[in-house]
Amino acid sequence: MSKPNRPTMWEAMQNKGYSRRDFLQYCSAAAAAIGVGSSGLSDVIHAMETKARPPVVWLHFQECTCCSESFIRSSHPIVADVVLDYLSLDYSETLQAASGHQAEKCLWDTVNNYPGEYILLVEGSIPSKGDGAYCMIGGRSALSILEEAAAGAMAVIAWGSCASNGCVQSANPNPTGATSIDKLIDNPVIKVPGCPPIADVMTGVVTHVLLYGGPPELDNQGRPKEFYSRRVHDTCYRRPYYDAGLFVDSWDDENARKGYCLYKMGCRGPVTYNACSVTRWNEGTSYPIQSGHGCIGCSEEGFWDNGPFYQHLASFPGFGIESTADTIGTVLGIGTVAGVAAHAVTTNIRKRKLMKETMDESVQGARVKRDK
Amino acid sequence: MDHEQVGRYRRIYVWEWPVRMYHWINAIAVILLIGTGYMIGNPQNTFYAAEAYQMYFFGTIRFVHFVCAFIFFFNFLVRIYWGFVGNRFSRWTNFITFRKAQWKEMWDILRVDIAQADPRMHHKIGHNSLAALVYFLSFLMFAFQSITGFAMYAANTTAMLPRMFTFIKPIMGGDFGVRQWHHAGMWFFILFTIVHVYLVFYHDYVEGRGTTSSMIGGWKFERKDILE
Structure with missing residues (x-):
């Protein structure tokens, strides 16, 4: 199969009838979305002019599609721009027009034709129990699809908490063995957790990968520092x-x-x-x-x-829903004080003889001294 | 004349001043840490203000907690240092209780402290081996509280020291898990304090060897016939 010639992002926009001015405005918006200042704008424009539009494969496994729903509500740059103009979204179950064998062909064409060039976006966790029977697409297990698709990917992005951490379907006792993708593949994974992640964060991360051809700076949990280095608390208006x-x-x-x-x-x-x-x-x-x-x-x-959500401390494992660490601590504390009090009482009973002897000795000794 | 009882006890200088300083700084810091920590974990609307800018109550509680935490941490380091240069009662080797004789002593002490056997059977001058083991475990808890505390504090600061401990976060399941276990750890200190203070009173009351005052003046008393 011949490899289709891929236009650059600038060419792709021209083909769609955008003017140079539109293109520059669009570059500014994309630069702002990933936190690049006006001094770095020329780099962004240069990248958009020279880099081929990367093909994107968006896989869905154990998930609720809230990540996709969030993504298509992205406001900066607007979703039409992202999906249709600078991404070449070759496969996404939710958004693609193709279905059945045609859809599967789109996926594997991209994977086979552009090794090392396509971006793999993964939404959803992977079931590891039951030989993967809990999530099958086109007759294949989620794990085998992921492994094959990830092998040639330029970058792998884990969309949402499912792909990043396992999310609710991995909640105790995790019946399907739902597992985050970074534990199953060797590729470095950019984690964009959230249930769902913020749309503008998603477009920001994709834009970064597009423009720089690699992952943004990540923290020790694999999340882009740009968006995940600060606490909600520290930036909260309350x-x-x-x-x-x-x-x-x-x-x-x-x-x-x-x-x-x-x-x-x-x-x-x-x-x-x-x-x-x-x-x-x-x-x-x-x-x-x-x-x-x-x-x-x-x-x-x-x-x-870590529930209940409306309680400051989580309930303590193994002690029922209502008991926090404080409940258990209080019980232990009262128990200890009671034990100590009981001990003090028995001390005065059982050691009476001993202490009387000691006191008598002491009194004797003192007397001896006075007599002298 | 019976002079035996008069000169029967000898004074022994057990706790040097750095050990005593450590003990009391630690005691004050831990009490303040428990108090403020409990308030941070169980916030109450203590005072009223019409608007937030008029008050900084919770911020102050947290500030006290952080200051005490730093004092607690460096004081702990000083004690570790003293475990290498101090006298034989404060040496680090006291706290490693693997020898068989030490396990036998622990058994004896349990008989004295809990089953209330005759206390005259044990005569350790410094830390007895059961206390040493418990202190060793409490040192581990000190380290645990320091690591988890600094890991949480790292979000507030650019200083190097707290940020050295952020490695613990992914292991414990993020800040939430770290906070949860740090909070649970507080209860160790509460229970320790109850038992520790009681046992000091108990031994002083029953044995009369100056257990309590030894941590003020440094001296303990021991029968001469045992020392020789």
């Missing part, structure tokens, strides 16, 4: 209430109406690294805390097992 010590006590109290800090209500902002309170959602309209609901930490590993 933070001053936290520092003041003004908390919401229940969802319908006066403090909730005033918009005090949701820390007591189990808000996971202080332990969650994401860009929610900076970029916000739906074209910058709002984010959970702004809407009056605490953060549930959806971009953090294990958030699904």
Whole structure:
């Protein structure tokens, strides 16, 4: 099969009838999305002019498609630009027109024709139990599709908490053995966790990979530092209430109406690294805390097992839903004090004779001295 | 004349001043850390203000916690150092209790402390081996609280020291897991304090060897016939 000639991103835009001015505006928007300043704009334009439009393969496994839904609501640059203009989205179950054998052919054509050039986006975790029977596409197991597709990928991006950490389907006891993709393939994986991830973060990461041909700087959990280096808590507009010590006590109290800090209500902002309170959602309209609901930490590993969400401390494993570390600690503390008190009482009973002897000796000794 | 009882005990200088300093700095720091830590983990609307800018109560609680944590950490390092240069009672070797004789001693002490056998059967001057083992475990807890605490604190700072401990986060399942275990660790210190203070009182009360005051002046008392 002959390898189709791929246009550069600039050529692709020209073919669609965009003007040079449109192209430059578009480059500025893309640069802003990945945090490149105006001084770096010429690099972005140069890359768009010279680099071929990379083919993109978007795989769906154990997921709910909320990542795709989030992605198509991206506002900067607008989704039409991303999907149709600078990505060549060759395969995505949700968005593609092809179906059945044609769709599968699209996937493997891209994988076979562009080794080392295509970007692999993975949405969803992989079932490792039951020989992969819990997720089969076109008669193949999720794992075998992933392994073959990842082998020749230029970059692998794990969309959302499913592909990054396993997410809710891997919650204890994890019946399907849902596993994050980085544990199954050798490729370096860019993790973009969140349930779903923020649309503008997703386009930002893809744009970075497109322009620089490689992953952005990652933290020790494999997440792009650009978007995941700061806590929701530290960038939250309710933070001053936290520092003041003004908390919401229940969802319908006066403090909730005033918009005090949701820390007591189990808000996971202080332990969650994401860009929610900076970029916000739906074209910058709002984010959970702004809407009056605490953060549930959806971009953090294990958030699904750290419940209840409306409690500051998680329930302690093995001791029932209502018992936190504090409940157990209090019981142990009371037990210890009771034990110690009982011990003090028995000491005075059982050691009475011994202490009397010692005291008598001591009194004798003192007398001896005085007599002298 | 019966002079035996008069000169029966000898004073022994057991705890040097750095050990005593360490002990009390540690005691104060731990009490403040437990108090502020509990408040951070169980926040209450303590004071009222119309607007957030009028108050910095929770920020101050956290500040006290962080300051005490740094003091606690460096004080701990000083104690480790003293374990190499101090007298024989403070040596690090005291805290490694693998020898058979030490296990036998532990058994005896358990009989004295819990089953309340005759206390005159054990005569260790410094740390007895059961205490040494418990202190060794508590040193591990010190390290655990320091690592988890600094790992969480790293998000607030660009300083190098706390950021050295962020490696623990992926292992413990992110900041949430770190916070959870740091909070659970607090209860070790609470339980330790209850038992520790009680046992000091108990031994002093029953044996009268100056156990309590030894941590103030450094001296303990021991029967001469045992020393020889």
